[in-house]
Structures are given as structure tokens and as C-alpha cells.
Amino acid sequence: MLISIIVPFYNAASSLRCTINCLLKQSLKDFEIILVDDGSQDNGLSIAQEISQTDHRLVVVHQENGGVSSARNSGLRISQGQYIAFVDADDSVDDKMYGELVAKMQEKDADIGVSGYCINGKAVCDLRKHDYVFGSPEQIHKEFIIDMLGGPGSIFPVTASVGRFVYKKDLLSTHNILFNTQIGYHEDFVFGLSALTRANRIYLDGRPFYNYSYNEIGRGVRHKLEKKIASHRHVINFLSQMKSSDCFGMSDNYASKIIFFNGTICENICKMEENSIYKRIKMLRMLYFESKSFLEECHSGKCLHPKY
The missing domain is CATH 3.90.550.10 (Spore Coat Polysaccharide Biosynthesis Protein SpsA; Chain A)
Known part of the structure; x- marks a missing residue:
């Protein structure tokens, strides 16, 4: 075959x-x-x-x-x-x-x-x-x-x-x-x-x-935001493993991908029909802290702010 x-x-x-x-x-x-x-x-x-x-x-x-x-x-x-x-x-x-x-x-x-x-x-x-x-x-x-x-x-x-x-x-x-x-x-x-x-x-x-x-x-409604953020955690862990074995100096590129993924989820959070401001803030905070450590490692300890 x-x-x-x-x-x-x-x-x-x-x-x-x-x-x-x-x-x-x-x-x-x-x-x-x-x-x-x-x-x-x-x-x-x-x-x-x-x-x-x-x-x-x-x-x-x-x-x-x-x-x-x-x-x-x-x-x-x-x-x-x-x-x-x-x-x-x-x-x-x-x-x-x-x-x-x-x-x-x-x-x-x-x-x-x-x-x-x-x-x-x-x-x-x-x-x-x-x-x-x-x-x-x-x-x-x-x-x-x-x-x-x-x-x-x-x-x-x-x-x-x-x-x-x-x-x-x-x-x-x-x-x-x-x-x-x-x-x-x-x-x-x-x-x-x-x-x-x-x-x-x-x-x-x-x-x-x-x-x-x-x-x-x-396709836009296929995944609930909570599930997207949960998946995001696994993606970050995966990219962290990739970065640790990187032999080609591409740490900034791995960081860029996380920033891109964060941006798409942030955009979806802002478009939520849910009226609760608290729920939106909670999701944004969760997204930030999921990514923070990885991005700091990629940028040699330089702290990134939530604006990404």
C-alpha cells in the first residue's frame, strides 16, 4: 500500500x-x-x-x-x-x-x-x-x-x-x-x-x-474560549520543549508564535457576547500568566508586559 x-x-x-x-x-x-x-x-x-x-x-x-x-x-x-x-x-x-x-x-x-x-x-x-x-x-x-x-x-x-x-x-x-x-x-x-x-x-x-x-x-465558534486557553497551555509546554532543544537560534521565533496565538485569543475575548467584564479580565489574566514564564525565558529574563 x-x-x-x-x-x-x-x-x-x-x-x-x-x-x-x-x-x-x-x-x-x-x-x-x-x-x-x-x-x-x-x-x-x-x-x-x-x-x-x-x-x-x-x-x-x-x-x-x-x-x-x-x-x-x-x-x-x-x-x-x-x-x-x-x-x-x-x-x-x-x-x-x-x-x-x-x-x-x-x-x-x-x-x-x-x-x-x-x-x-x-x-x-x-x-x-x-x-x-x-x-x-x-x-x-x-x-x-x-x-x-x-x-x-x-x-x-x-x-x-x-x-x-x-x-x-x-x-x-x-x-x-x-x-x-x-x-x-x-x-x-x-x-x-x-x-x-x-x-x-x-x-x-x-x-x-x-x-x-x-x-x-x-469555525469561529467551534471552540469555546475556555478550551482555547486550556489548549494554549499545552501549546506553550510544547514550544518550551522545542526551544530547549533548539540548535538553530530560533528562540525569538518561538516567542513570536506564542505572541501571535495570544493575539488571536485576545481578539476573540474582546468580541465575546458575554457581558461580564470580570469574566473577560479573568480570561486575559489567565492567558497572560500562562505565557509569561515562557516568553521571559525566550527573551533572556526581560519581563514582557500584557500589551502583547
């Missing part, structure tokens, strides 16, 4: 059939599609089971609701492919994506392949290079990860959403890289950075093969 495409879904009956049919049109034929039902309350599971009867390459898994990270891990654990990809149940993929990326990854001996992407059908360019190989860990850090983190030296902000990535399964297995089920917000960032920092070679293809279906209203 060349590639396993893992599709977690929860109450996605309206889009699931379209996403599956899109994947079945891939020019690459040696694949399996692992459909993981995360305790859906609609008829998504029935749709997955129905389509699986028509193509032996579809594998359907049902589990109690545990979140997207748990569902992806379930698919990853039973995957048979040499390469791994993840697709959200409301997204779509160009029919050449996996054939083109896997072929180039094999040719270049790359651990990870990355494509360009679209949002609601509109192409987005966030890659410095096209048809390009980062051939060493140092180059990966200083020319790719730096853009994912932001801060000094970065040029283009690179999205960490896993849909546009293809991973060599050996890379994930060797380093026991799974999604952190305690993180319900920025879980893609943590998983992606865990893989990228352990890769030796990465291949980039700037063509927009992956299309994210983005609904600002729907």
Missing part, C-alpha cells in the same frame, strides 16, 4: 460523500481511505458504510466522540500505507495531488511533501520556493519552520494545517508522532512542527492541490 488517506468526520453528512468521491478520483490508484466516524449524530456513518461497499480501498472505523485528534490517531494506528495524508470531511483535493507529491517524495527521498492550497477555491501562495527540496534539518528550520513560527527572518506566514502535507509513515512511527488529544485548538500546528523538526528532507510543490472549505462563522 503506497498511501493511507485518513478522513475523520463528525456530523459531516452534508459534505462527506463529495469528499470521498473526490478522493476516489485520484490519479494515483494504490491507496486506502480510512474514514473515522467520531461518534456522529447524523447519518455520516451510514454514508461511509454505503460507499465502502462499492470500493475495497475504503476502510470505515467508528469510535465514541473523542475529537478530531483522537479520530486521526485511530486512523493512523491502523494505516497500511508507506505515506500518510489527512483530509477534513468538508475539504477537497485535486486529483493529481497524491500522485504528484508521492512521486516527487520518492525521487527526492523526502520525509515530508507540501503543496500549495486554496481557501474556498481561491489559491493562496505562502511558499517561498516551488518544486524545491530543503535538503538538511538546518535548511528546514531556517527556511521553512521559521515561516511557520513567524518573527525575525520570516517572510511568508506558512499555514500548518495538515491537509496540504504528505508524511512518510516511517518518520511518524520512528518518532512516535501522534496528535495530542489534550489540544483542541492548534493541534495541526503541534503535530506538524513535531514532524518537521525531525525531517531530514522536505519537498515543496507550490501548486494549489488542497482546497480548504472555510466557513468563518462555523
Whole structure:
């Protein structure tokens, strides 16, 4: 089996059939599609089971609701492919994506392949290079990860959403890289950075093969702020571990990412419909103290003020 495409879904009956049919049109034929039902309350599971009867390459898994990270891990654990990809149940993929990326990854001996992407059908360019190989860990850090983190030296902000990535399964297995089920917000960032920092070679293809279906209203309310802040704690711990093993002088970049995440949560707090000023202040204080120690370490003991 060349590639396993893992599709977690929860109450996605309206889009699931379209996403599956899109994947079945891939020019690459040696694949399996692992459909993981995360305790859906609609008829998504029935749709997955129905389509699986028509193509032996579809594998359907049902589990109690545990979140997207748990569902992806379930698919990853039973995957048979040499390469791994993840697709959200409301997204779509160009029919050449996996054939083109896997072929180039094999040719270049790359651990990870990355494509360009679209949002609601509109192409987005966030890659410095096209048809390009980062051939060493140092180059990966200083020319790719730096853009994912932001801060000094970065040029283009690179999205960490896993849909546009293809991973060599050996890379994930060797380093026991799974999604952190305690993180319900920025879980893609943590998983992606865990893989990228352990890769030796990465291949980039700037063509927009992956299309994210983005609904600002729907995705904006998906996570309650309390859960975002709780997830933030785990992200800070993760970045602290990354910083402690950093060999490429990127502490300021790790700090920049935390500041960016803080900014997005602060913006959401300010937009809360909740009328309680006390509750907003409590959340802002919690966010500040969660980040303070890490940012002070990154800046050599210089105390940062809440204005970030």
C-alpha cells in the first residue's frame, strides 16, 4: 500500500460523500481511505458504510466522540500505507495531488511533501520556493519552520494545517508522532512542527492541490474560549520543549508564535457576547500568566508586559 488517506468526520453528512468521491478520483490508484466516524449524530456513518461497499480501498472505523485528534490517531494506528495524508470531511483535493507529491517524495527521498492550497477555491501562495527540496534539518528550520513560527527572518506566514502535507509513515512511527488529544485548538500546528523538526528532507510543490472549505462563522465558534486557553497551555509546554532543544537560534521565533496565538485569543475575548467584564479580565489574566514564564525565558529574563 503506497498511501493511507485518513478522513475523520463528525456530523459531516452534508459534505462527506463529495469528499470521498473526490478522493476516489485520484490519479494515483494504490491507496486506502480510512474514514473515522467520531461518534456522529447524523447519518455520516451510514454514508461511509454505503460507499465502502462499492470500493475495497475504503476502510470505515467508528469510535465514541473523542475529537478530531483522537479520530486521526485511530486512523493512523491502523494505516497500511508507506505515506500518510489527512483530509477534513468538508475539504477537497485535486486529483493529481497524491500522485504528484508521492512521486516527487520518492525521487527526492523526502520525509515530508507540501503543496500549495486554496481557501474556498481561491489559491493562496505562502511558499517561498516551488518544486524545491530543503535538503538538511538546518535548511528546514531556517527556511521553512521559521515561516511557520513567524518573527525575525520570516517572510511568508506558512499555514500548518495538515491537509496540504504528505508524511512518510516511517518518520511518524520512528518518532512516535501522534496528535495530542489534550489540544483542541492548534493541534495541526503541534503535530506538524513535531514532524518537521525531525525531517531530514522536505519537498515543496507550490501548486494549489488542497482546497480548504472555510466557513468563518462555523469555525469561529467551534471552540469555546475556555478550551482555547486550556489548549494554549499545552501549546506553550510544547514550544518550551522545542526551544530547549533548539540548535538553530530560533528562540525569538518561538516567542513570536506564542505572541501571535495570544493575539488571536485576545481578539476573540474582546468580541465575546458575554457581558461580564470580570469574566473577560479573568480570561486575559489567565492567558497572560500562562505565557509569561515562557516568553521571559525566550527573551533572556526581560519581563514582557500584557500589551502583547
